[in-house]
Amino acid sequence: MAIHTQICIIGAGPAGATTALFLAKAGIPHIIVDAAQFPRDKVCGDGLDLKVMRVLQHLDPNILTHDIQQNNGFSPSWGTRIITPNGKYVDLDYQPSTKEAQLPLYQVSRRAHFDHFLVQRFDPKYTDFRQNTTVQSLVREGNIWRINAENEGQDLEITCNLVIGADGDHSVVLRAIGDRKIERRHYAASQRQYWSGVTGMHPDGLIEFYFPKSLPWSYFWIFPLPNGEANVGFIMLSEPVAKLQINIRKELQRIITEDPVIAPRFKNATPLDKPAGWGLPLSSRRRKPFGDGFMLVGDAASLICPITGEGIGTSMLSGYLAAQFAIKAAEKEQYDASMFVGYEKELYRRLKDEILMGHLVYYLQKLPWKWSAWALNVVLPSRWLGYAFRRMAKGWLNTAVHKQIQIKHGVVPTTPPAKYS
Numbered sequence: 001m002a003i004h005t006q007i008c009i010i011g012a013g014p015a016g017a018t019t020a021l022f023l024a025k026a027g028i029p030h031i032i033v034d035a036a037q038f039p040r041d042k043v044c045g046d047g048l049d050l051k052v053m054r055v056l057q058h059l060d061p062n063i064l065t066h067d068i069q070q071n072n073g074f075s076p077s078w079g080t081r082i083i084t085p086n087g088k089y090v091d092l093d094y095q096p097s098t099k100e101a102q103l104p105l106y107q108v109s110r111r112a113h114f115d116h117f118l119v120q121r122f123d124p125k126y127t128d129f130r131q132n133t134t135v136q137s138l139v140r141e142g143n144i145w146r147i148n149a150e151n152e153g154q155d156l157e158i159t160c161n162l163v164i165g166a167d168g169d170h171s172v173v174l175r176a177i178g179d180r181k182i183e184r185r186h187y188a189a190s191q192r193q194y195w196s197g198v199t200g201m202h203p204d205g206l207i208e209f210y211f212p213k214s215l216p217w218s219y220f221w222i223f224p225l226p227n228g229e230a231n232v233g234f235i236m237l238s239e240p241v242a243k244l245q246i247n248i249r250k251e252l253q254r255i256i257t258e259d260p261v262i263a264p265r266f267k268n269a270t271p272l273d274k275p276a277g278w279g280l281p282l283s284s285r286r287r288k289p290f291g292d293g294f295m296l297v298g299d300a301a302s303l304i305c306p307i308t309g310e311g312i313g314t315s316m317l318s319g320y321l322a323a324q325f326a327i328k329a330a331e332k333e334q335y336d337a338s339m340f341v342g343y344e345k346e347l348y349r350r351l352k353d354e355i356l357m358g359h360l361v362y363y364l365q366k367l368p369w370k371w372s373a374w375a376l377n378v379v380l381p382s383r384w385l386g387y388a389f390r391r392m393a394k395g396w397l398n399t400a401v402h403k404q405i406q407i408k409h410g411v412v413p414t415t416p417p418a419k420y421s
Protein backbone atom coordinates (compact mmCIF):
# COMPACT_ATOMS: atom_id res chain seq x y z
CA MET A 1 0.00 0.00 0.00
CA ALA A 2 1.34 3.50 -0.80
CA ILE A 3 0.11 6.87 0.42
CA HIS A 4 1.28 10.45 0.02
CA THR A 5 1.01 13.25 2.56
CA GLN A 6 2.68 16.62 2.96
CA ILE A 7 3.69 15.96 6.58
CA CYS A 8 4.41 12.66 8.29
CA ILE A 9 5.15 12.47 12.02
CA ILE A 10 6.98 9.34 13.14
CA GLY A 11 6.17 8.52 16.78
CA ALA A 12 3.08 9.44 18.83
CA GLY A 13 4.67 9.94 22.25
CA PRO A 14 4.28 13.40 23.86
CA ALA A 15 6.50 15.08 21.23
CA GLY A 16 4.79 13.64 18.14
CA ALA A 17 1.28 13.80 19.62
CA THR A 18 1.72 17.48 20.49
CA THR A 19 2.95 18.25 16.97
CA ALA A 20 -0.12 16.51 15.53
CA LEU A 21 -2.52 18.29 17.92
CA PHE A 22 -1.25 21.74 16.96
CA LEU A 23 -1.14 20.93 13.23
CA ALA A 24 -4.77 19.83 13.47
CA LYS A 25 -5.67 22.96 15.41
CA ALA A 26 -4.35 24.97 12.45
CA GLY A 27 -6.23 22.74 9.98
CA ILE A 28 -3.13 21.14 8.43
CA PRO A 29 -3.70 17.51 7.36
CA HIS A 30 -0.95 15.00 8.21
CA ILE A 31 -0.18 11.37 9.01
CA ILE A 32 1.22 10.21 12.34
CA VAL A 33 2.48 6.66 12.71
CA ASP A 34 3.47 4.70 15.80
CA ALA A 35 4.86 1.20 16.20
CA ALA A 36 2.64 0.64 19.24
CA GLN A 37 -1.08 0.24 19.85
CA PHE A 38 -2.23 2.78 22.46
CA PRO A 39 -2.52 2.72 25.41
CA ARG A 40 1.12 1.63 25.57
CA ASP A 41 3.72 1.83 28.32
CA LYS A 42 6.91 3.88 28.12
CA VAL A 43 9.63 3.57 30.75
CA CYS A 44 9.48 6.90 32.56
CA GLY A 45 9.10 8.49 36.01
CA ASP A 46 5.60 9.66 34.95
CA GLY A 47 6.14 13.14 36.43
CA LEU A 48 4.45 15.93 34.45
CA ASP A 49 5.82 19.38 35.19
CA LEU A 50 4.34 22.81 34.48
CA LYS A 51 5.88 22.92 30.99
CA VAL A 52 3.46 20.15 30.10
CA MET A 53 0.59 22.19 31.53
CA ARG A 54 1.71 25.29 29.67
CA VAL A 55 1.58 23.53 26.31
CA LEU A 56 -1.79 21.95 27.15
CA GLN A 57 -3.09 25.38 28.15
CA HIS A 58 -2.29 26.57 24.60
CA LEU A 59 -4.19 23.63 23.18
CA ASP A 60 -7.37 23.98 25.21
CA PRO A 61 -7.76 25.67 28.62
CA ASN A 62 -10.41 23.14 29.65
CA ILE A 63 -7.72 20.49 29.86
CA LEU A 64 -6.21 22.02 33.00
CA THR A 65 -9.36 23.30 34.65
CA HIS A 66 -11.52 20.31 33.91
CA ASP A 67 -10.20 17.30 31.99
CA ILE A 68 -7.18 16.53 34.19
CA GLN A 69 -8.94 17.40 37.44
CA GLN A 70 -11.83 15.06 36.63
CA ASN A 71 -9.58 12.25 35.42
CA ASN A 72 -8.61 9.68 38.04
CA GLY A 73 -5.48 8.65 36.10
CA PHE A 74 -3.69 11.77 37.39
CA SER A 75 -2.31 12.33 40.86
CA PRO A 76 -1.57 15.97 41.85
CA SER A 77 1.73 16.70 43.53
CA TRP A 78 2.24 20.03 45.28
CA GLY A 79 6.02 19.90 45.32
CA THR A 80 9.19 17.95 45.82
CA ARG A 81 10.68 16.02 48.72
CA ILE A 82 14.43 15.64 48.66
CA ILE A 83 16.22 13.09 50.81
CA THR A 84 19.85 14.06 51.36
CA PRO A 85 22.74 11.55 51.28
CA ASN A 86 22.71 11.54 55.10
CA GLY A 87 19.00 10.63 55.12
CA LYS A 88 17.42 13.98 56.02
CA TYR A 89 13.97 14.75 54.49
CA VAL A 90 13.60 18.23 52.96
CA ASP A 91 10.13 19.22 51.71
CA LEU A 92 9.91 21.87 49.01
CA ASP A 93 6.22 22.44 48.41
CA TYR A 94 4.12 25.27 47.08
CA GLN A 95 0.48 26.00 47.89
CA PRO A 96 -0.78 28.75 45.56
CA SER A 97 -2.46 31.74 47.19
CA THR A 98 -6.18 32.26 46.62
CA LYS A 99 -5.30 34.77 43.87
CA GLU A 100 -3.28 32.24 41.92
CA ALA A 101 -4.31 29.31 39.74
CA GLN A 102 -4.95 26.31 42.00
CA LEU A 103 -2.62 24.19 39.96
CA PRO A 104 -0.19 21.67 41.51
CA LEU A 105 3.46 21.95 40.48
CA TYR A 106 3.35 18.40 39.10
CA GLN A 107 0.90 15.76 38.09
CA VAL A 108 1.92 12.12 38.11
CA SER A 109 0.26 9.87 35.56
CA ARG A 110 1.36 6.52 34.17
CA ARG A 111 2.64 7.08 30.66
CA ALA A 112 0.31 4.38 29.41
CA HIS A 113 -2.47 6.68 30.61
CA PHE A 114 -1.06 10.13 29.79
CA ASP A 115 0.11 9.34 26.25
CA HIS A 116 -3.28 7.76 25.53
CA PHE A 117 -4.97 10.87 26.99
CA LEU A 118 -3.09 12.90 24.35
CA VAL A 119 -3.70 10.69 21.30
CA GLN A 120 -7.40 10.40 22.17
CA ARG A 121 -7.62 14.12 21.40
CA PHE A 122 -6.53 13.65 17.78
CA ASP A 123 -8.96 15.15 15.32
CA PRO A 124 -9.53 12.54 12.58
CA LYS A 125 -10.49 15.35 10.20
CA TYR A 126 -6.82 16.37 9.96
CA THR A 127 -4.90 13.61 11.75
CA ASP A 128 -4.55 10.23 10.10
CA PHE A 129 -3.25 8.14 13.02
CA ARG A 130 -1.74 4.79 12.10
CA GLN A 131 -0.98 2.57 15.11
CA ASN A 132 0.90 -0.76 14.98
CA THR A 133 2.92 0.83 12.18
CA THR A 134 6.67 0.44 12.51
CA VAL A 135 8.88 2.56 10.30
CA GLN A 136 11.80 0.45 9.18
CA SER A 137 13.68 2.91 7.00
CA LEU A 138 13.35 6.19 5.22
CA VAL A 139 15.31 7.68 2.33
CA ARG A 140 15.32 11.06 0.73
CA GLU A 141 14.75 11.15 -3.02
CA GLY A 142 14.97 14.69 -4.38
CA ASN A 143 12.53 16.74 -2.30
CA ILE A 144 10.54 13.74 -1.13
CA TRP A 145 10.95 11.26 1.72
CA ARG A 146 10.13 7.65 1.01
CA ILE A 147 9.19 5.91 4.26
CA ASN A 148 9.00 2.13 4.46
CA ALA A 149 6.83 0.85 7.25
CA GLU A 150 5.16 -2.34 8.33
CA ASN A 151 1.59 -2.43 9.53
CA GLU A 152 0.51 -5.79 10.99
CA GLY A 153 2.55 -7.82 8.52
CA GLN A 154 1.70 -5.60 5.53
CA ASP A 155 4.16 -3.26 3.83
CA LEU A 156 3.19 0.38 3.84
CA GLU A 157 5.00 3.06 1.84
CA ILE A 158 4.48 6.69 2.77
CA THR A 159 5.90 9.53 0.69
CA CYS A 160 5.95 13.02 2.16
CA ASN A 161 7.59 16.43 1.95
CA LEU A 162 8.28 16.90 5.64
CA VAL A 163 9.18 14.28 8.22
CA ILE A 164 8.90 15.07 11.93
CA GLY A 165 11.19 12.67 13.80
CA ALA A 166 9.35 12.04 17.09
CA ASP A 167 10.40 8.44 17.54
CA GLY A 168 12.32 8.78 20.77
CA ASP A 169 15.70 7.55 21.86
CA HIS A 170 15.98 4.71 19.34
CA SER A 171 15.01 6.98 16.45
CA VAL A 172 14.94 5.54 12.96
CA VAL A 173 14.90 9.12 11.63
CA LEU A 174 18.22 9.83 13.38
CA ARG A 175 19.63 6.71 11.78
CA ALA A 176 18.45 7.88 8.35
CA ILE A 177 20.16 11.25 8.72
CA GLY A 178 23.32 9.59 10.09
CA ASP A 179 23.18 11.10 13.58
CA ARG A 180 22.32 8.13 15.82
CA LYS A 181 25.37 8.11 18.08
CA ILE A 182 25.30 7.71 21.85
CA GLU A 183 27.82 9.82 23.75
CA ARG A 184 28.07 8.67 27.35
CA ARG A 185 28.87 12.15 28.52
CA HIS A 186 25.41 13.26 27.45
CA TYR A 187 23.43 10.20 28.39
CA ALA A 188 21.93 8.66 31.50
CA ALA A 189 20.86 5.11 32.30
CA SER A 190 17.83 4.20 34.38
CA GLN A 191 15.48 1.50 35.67
CA ARG A 192 11.86 1.90 36.69
CA GLN A 193 9.43 -0.34 38.55
CA TYR A 194 5.80 0.12 39.66
CA TRP A 195 4.97 -0.65 43.31
CA SER A 196 1.98 -0.51 45.59
CA GLY A 197 1.90 -0.05 49.34
CA VAL A 198 5.08 2.03 49.75
CA THR A 199 4.73 3.78 53.10
CA GLY A 200 5.69 7.26 54.29
CA MET A 201 4.37 9.20 51.30
CA HIS A 202 3.68 12.89 51.87
CA PRO A 203 -0.08 13.74 52.09
CA ASP A 204 0.41 16.44 49.41
CA GLY A 205 1.74 13.84 46.98
CA LEU A 206 5.26 15.28 46.91
CA ILE A 207 7.49 13.59 44.35
CA GLU A 208 10.59 12.25 46.10
CA PHE A 209 14.26 12.23 45.12
CA TYR A 210 16.89 10.47 47.21
CA PHE A 211 20.64 10.91 46.67
CA PRO A 212 22.25 7.67 47.94
CA LYS A 213 25.50 8.24 49.85
CA SER A 214 27.18 5.25 48.23
CA LEU A 215 26.45 6.10 44.58
CA PRO A 216 27.81 9.23 42.88
CA TRP A 217 25.75 11.44 40.58
CA SER A 218 22.58 9.47 40.68
CA TYR A 219 19.19 9.57 42.33
CA PHE A 220 16.48 7.18 43.39
CA TRP A 221 12.89 8.38 43.01
CA ILE A 222 9.43 7.59 44.35
CA PHE A 223 6.60 9.35 42.51
CA PRO A 224 3.12 8.77 44.01
CA LEU A 225 0.47 7.57 41.57
CA PRO A 226 -3.29 7.25 42.00
CA ASN A 227 -4.67 4.25 43.98
CA GLY A 228 -1.75 3.97 46.40
CA GLU A 229 0.68 2.99 43.65
CA ALA A 230 4.09 4.50 43.02
CA ASN A 231 6.56 4.84 40.20
CA VAL A 232 9.96 3.93 41.64
CA GLY A 233 13.29 4.13 39.87
CA PHE A 234 16.98 4.83 39.82
CA ILE A 235 18.97 6.96 37.37
CA MET A 236 22.67 7.60 36.93
CA LEU A 237 24.84 9.45 34.42
CA SER A 238 26.27 6.97 31.92
CA GLU A 239 29.92 7.98 32.37
CA PRO A 240 30.12 7.00 36.05
CA VAL A 241 28.00 3.90 35.27
CA ALA A 242 30.68 2.75 32.82
CA LYS A 243 33.64 3.89 34.89
CA LEU A 244 32.46 2.26 38.12
CA GLN A 245 30.82 -0.69 36.34
CA ILE A 246 27.50 -0.07 38.08
CA ASN A 247 24.60 -2.42 37.43
CA ILE A 248 21.61 -0.06 37.56
CA ARG A 249 19.04 -2.82 38.01
CA LYS A 250 20.94 -4.35 40.94
CA GLU A 251 21.37 -0.94 42.56
CA LEU A 252 17.63 -0.30 42.30
CA GLN A 253 16.93 -3.59 44.05
CA ARG A 254 19.65 -2.97 46.62
CA ILE A 255 18.22 0.43 47.58
CA ILE A 256 14.71 -1.01 47.89
CA THR A 257 15.76 -3.98 49.98
CA GLU A 258 18.84 -2.82 51.93
CA ASP A 259 19.23 0.95 52.03
CA PRO A 260 18.70 2.05 55.66
CA VAL A 261 16.78 5.19 54.62
CA ILE A 262 14.54 3.64 51.95
CA ALA A 263 14.16 -0.10 52.62
CA PRO A 264 11.88 0.25 55.70
CA ARG A 265 9.30 2.01 53.48
CA PHE A 266 9.15 -1.03 51.17
CA LYS A 267 8.81 -3.60 53.94
CA ASN A 268 5.15 -4.35 53.18
CA ALA A 269 5.10 -3.07 49.60
CA THR A 270 4.42 -5.19 46.50
CA PRO A 271 6.10 -4.88 43.09
CA LEU A 272 3.56 -4.63 40.28
CA ASP A 273 5.91 -5.50 37.42
CA LYS A 274 9.55 -6.29 36.65
CA PRO A 275 12.07 -3.42 36.56
CA ALA A 276 12.47 -2.00 33.05
CA GLY A 277 15.35 0.06 31.68
CA TRP A 278 15.60 2.87 29.15
CA GLY A 279 18.19 5.54 28.21
CA LEU A 280 17.94 9.30 28.53
CA PRO A 281 19.48 11.45 25.73
CA LEU A 282 20.40 14.69 27.52
CA SER A 283 20.15 18.18 26.08
CA SER A 284 23.81 18.93 26.92
CA ARG A 285 24.50 17.07 23.67
CA ARG A 286 23.38 19.70 21.17
CA ARG A 287 21.92 18.05 18.13
CA LYS A 288 21.00 19.94 14.96
CA PRO A 289 17.23 19.38 15.02
CA PHE A 290 16.39 20.22 11.41
CA GLY A 291 17.51 19.92 7.81
CA ASP A 292 16.03 19.72 4.33
CA GLY A 293 12.56 18.25 4.78
CA PHE A 294 12.82 17.28 8.45
CA MET A 295 12.64 18.42 12.05
CA LEU A 296 13.44 16.39 15.17
CA VAL A 297 11.38 16.73 18.34
CA GLY A 298 11.55 15.26 21.87
CA ASP A 299 14.06 12.54 22.71
CA ALA A 300 14.97 12.12 19.04
CA ALA A 301 16.39 15.66 19.29
CA SER A 302 18.10 14.85 22.63
CA LEU A 303 16.21 17.33 24.80
CA ILE A 304 16.09 15.80 28.30
CA CYS A 305 17.16 18.11 31.13
CA PRO A 306 20.64 16.99 32.24
CA ILE A 307 19.92 17.93 35.87
CA THR A 308 16.47 16.51 36.55
CA GLY A 309 15.95 13.92 33.79
CA GLU A 310 12.65 15.55 32.82
CA GLY A 311 11.85 15.40 29.13
CA ILE A 312 8.08 15.27 28.65
CA GLY A 313 7.56 19.02 28.99
CA THR A 314 10.41 19.87 26.63
CA SER A 315 9.22 17.21 24.19
CA MET A 316 5.81 18.82 24.13
CA LEU A 317 7.28 22.29 23.82
CA SER A 318 9.42 21.11 20.90
CA GLY A 319 6.29 19.59 19.34
CA TYR A 320 4.46 22.90 19.75
CA LEU A 321 7.35 24.85 18.19
CA ALA A 322 7.90 22.36 15.35
CA ALA A 323 4.19 22.53 14.52
CA GLN A 324 4.36 26.32 14.18
CA PHE A 325 7.25 26.03 11.68
CA ALA A 326 5.58 23.14 9.86
CA ILE A 327 2.38 25.19 9.50
CA LYS A 328 4.33 27.99 7.82
CA ALA A 329 6.17 25.50 5.59
CA ALA A 330 2.87 23.86 4.57
CA GLU A 331 1.31 27.24 3.79
CA LYS A 332 4.26 28.13 1.55
CA GLU A 333 4.69 24.56 0.31
CA GLN A 334 8.39 24.98 0.94
CA TYR A 335 10.21 22.42 3.07
CA ASP A 336 13.93 23.12 2.68
CA ALA A 337 16.14 23.62 5.74
CA SER A 338 15.92 27.44 5.53
CA MET A 339 12.28 27.16 6.71
CA PHE A 340 13.32 25.56 10.02
CA VAL A 341 16.36 27.58 11.11
CA GLY A 342 14.18 29.48 13.59
CA TYR A 343 13.02 26.20 15.15
CA GLU A 344 16.52 25.43 16.41
CA LYS A 345 16.95 28.97 17.73
CA GLU A 346 13.63 28.84 19.57
CA LEU A 347 14.46 25.50 21.09
CA TYR A 348 17.93 26.29 22.36
CA ARG A 349 17.21 29.76 23.69
CA ARG A 350 14.85 27.98 26.09
CA LEU A 351 17.31 25.24 27.02
CA LYS A 352 20.42 27.31 27.56
CA ASP A 353 20.19 27.54 31.37
CA GLU A 354 19.69 23.83 31.92
CA ILE A 355 22.46 22.99 29.45
CA LEU A 356 24.81 25.31 31.35
CA MET A 357 23.86 23.59 34.62
CA GLY A 358 24.44 20.22 32.94
CA HIS A 359 27.99 21.22 32.02
CA LEU A 360 28.56 22.47 35.57
CA VAL A 361 27.45 19.14 37.01
CA TYR A 362 29.70 17.37 34.52
CA TYR A 363 32.75 19.20 35.86
CA LEU A 364 31.65 18.81 39.49
CA GLN A 365 31.54 15.11 38.81
CA LYS A 366 35.33 15.17 38.48
CA LEU A 367 35.63 16.07 42.17
CA PRO A 368 35.46 13.35 44.84
CA TRP A 369 31.79 12.40 45.42
CA LYS A 370 32.14 12.72 49.19
CA TRP A 371 32.71 16.49 48.79
CA SER A 372 29.56 16.84 46.67
CA ALA A 373 27.56 14.62 49.05
CA TRP A 374 28.67 16.83 51.92
CA ALA A 375 27.60 19.95 49.96
CA LEU A 376 24.16 18.39 49.29
CA ASN A 377 23.78 17.59 52.99
CA VAL A 378 24.45 21.25 53.82
CA VAL A 379 22.74 23.10 50.95
CA LEU A 380 19.51 21.11 50.48
CA PRO A 381 18.09 21.64 54.00
CA SER A 382 19.00 25.35 54.04
CA ARG A 383 16.17 27.85 54.52
CA TRP A 384 17.49 29.79 51.59
CA LEU A 385 16.73 26.88 49.24
CA GLY A 386 13.13 26.65 50.50
CA TYR A 387 12.70 30.39 49.95
CA ALA A 388 14.25 30.27 46.46
CA PHE A 389 12.12 27.25 45.52
CA ARG A 390 8.87 28.97 46.48
CA ARG A 391 9.84 32.11 44.54
CA MET A 392 10.61 30.02 41.48
CA ALA A 393 7.44 27.96 41.87
CA LYS A 394 5.36 31.16 41.88
CA GLY A 395 7.03 32.22 38.61
CA TRP A 396 6.59 28.78 37.00
CA LEU A 397 2.90 28.77 37.88
CA ASN A 398 2.33 32.21 36.43
CA THR A 399 4.22 31.32 33.24
CA ALA A 400 2.38 28.02 32.84
CA VAL A 401 -1.03 29.59 32.99
CA HIS A 402 -0.71 33.13 31.68
CA LYS A 403 2.34 33.52 29.46
CA GLN A 404 2.10 32.93 25.77
CA ILE A 405 4.89 30.85 24.25
CA GLN A 406 6.70 33.61 22.36
CA ILE A 407 8.32 32.86 19.04
CA LYS A 408 10.84 35.48 17.99
CA HIS A 409 12.38 33.78 14.97
CA GLY A 410 10.37 33.38 11.81
CA VAL A 411 6.74 32.58 12.61
CA VAL A 412 3.74 33.98 14.45
CA PRO A 413 2.23 31.37 16.81
CA THR A 414 -1.30 30.37 15.94
CA THR A 415 -2.61 29.69 19.41
CA PRO A 416 -2.36 32.13 22.34
CA PRO A 417 -3.25 30.65 25.74
CA ALA A 418 -6.59 31.45 27.30
CA LYS A 419 -6.86 32.55 30.92
CA TYR A 420 -7.01 29.85 33.60
CA SER A 421 -10.00 30.26 35.85
Ligand SMILES: Cc1cc2nc3c(=O)[nH]c(=O)nc-3n(C[C@H](O)[C@H](O)[C@H](O)COP(=O)(O)OP(=O)(O)OC[C@H]3O[C@@H](n4cnc5c(N)ncnc54)[C@H](O)[C@@H]3O)c2cc1C
Pocket (backbone or CB within 6 Å): 010, 011, 012, 013, 014, 015, 016, 033, 034, 035, 036, 042, 043, 044, 045, 046, 047, 048, 049, 133, 134, 135, 136, 166, 167, 168, 169, 170, 171, 172, 190, 191, 192, 233, 278, 279, 280, 297, 298, 299, 300, 304, 309, 310, 311, 312, 313, 315
Ligand atom coordinates in the same frame (compact mmCIF):
# COMPACT_ATOMS: atom_id res chain seq x y z
C1 LIG B 1 13.41 6.05 33.43
C2 LIG B 1 13.00 7.37 32.89
C3 LIG B 1 12.32 8.25 33.70
C4 LIG B 1 11.87 9.47 33.19
N1 LIG B 1 11.12 10.26 33.99
C5 LIG B 1 10.60 11.40 33.50
C6 LIG B 1 9.71 12.18 34.29
O1 LIG B 1 9.32 11.82 35.39
N2 LIG B 1 9.26 13.36 33.77
C7 LIG B 1 9.64 13.78 32.53
O2 LIG B 1 9.23 14.87 32.12
N3 LIG B 1 10.45 13.02 31.74
C8 LIG B 1 10.92 11.84 32.19
N4 LIG B 1 11.69 11.05 31.38
C9 LIG B 1 11.95 11.47 30.00
C10 LIG B 1 10.73 11.16 29.11
O3 LIG B 1 10.34 9.81 29.28
C11 LIG B 1 11.06 11.42 27.64
O4 LIG B 1 11.73 12.65 27.52
C12 LIG B 1 9.79 11.45 26.79
O5 LIG B 1 9.16 10.19 26.78
C13 LIG B 1 10.14 11.82 25.34
O6 LIG B 1 8.96 11.81 24.58
P1 LIG B 1 9.04 11.53 23.01
O7 LIG B 1 7.67 11.72 22.49
O8 LIG B 1 10.16 12.29 22.42
O9 LIG B 1 9.48 10.01 22.89
P2 LIG B 1 8.73 8.66 23.40
O10 LIG B 1 7.87 8.95 24.55
O11 LIG B 1 9.83 7.66 23.55
O12 LIG B 1 7.82 8.27 22.17
C14 LIG B 1 8.36 7.80 20.97
C15 LIG B 1 7.27 7.07 20.22
O13 LIG B 1 7.81 6.66 18.96
C16 LIG B 1 7.39 5.36 18.66
N5 LIG B 1 8.40 4.77 17.77
C17 LIG B 1 9.69 4.52 18.03
N6 LIG B 1 10.29 3.99 16.97
C18 LIG B 1 9.35 3.92 16.00
C19 LIG B 1 9.36 3.42 14.66
N7 LIG B 1 10.46 2.93 14.10
N8 LIG B 1 8.21 3.48 13.96
C20 LIG B 1 7.06 3.97 14.51
N9 LIG B 1 7.01 4.44 15.77
C21 LIG B 1 8.14 4.42 16.51
C22 LIG B 1 7.32 4.65 20.01
O14 LIG B 1 6.41 3.56 19.96
C23 LIG B 1 6.83 5.78 20.92
O15 LIG B 1 5.41 5.78 21.04
C24 LIG B 1 12.16 9.83 31.86
C25 LIG B 1 12.87 8.94 31.03
C26 LIG B 1 13.27 7.72 31.54
C27 LIG B 1 13.98 6.77 30.63
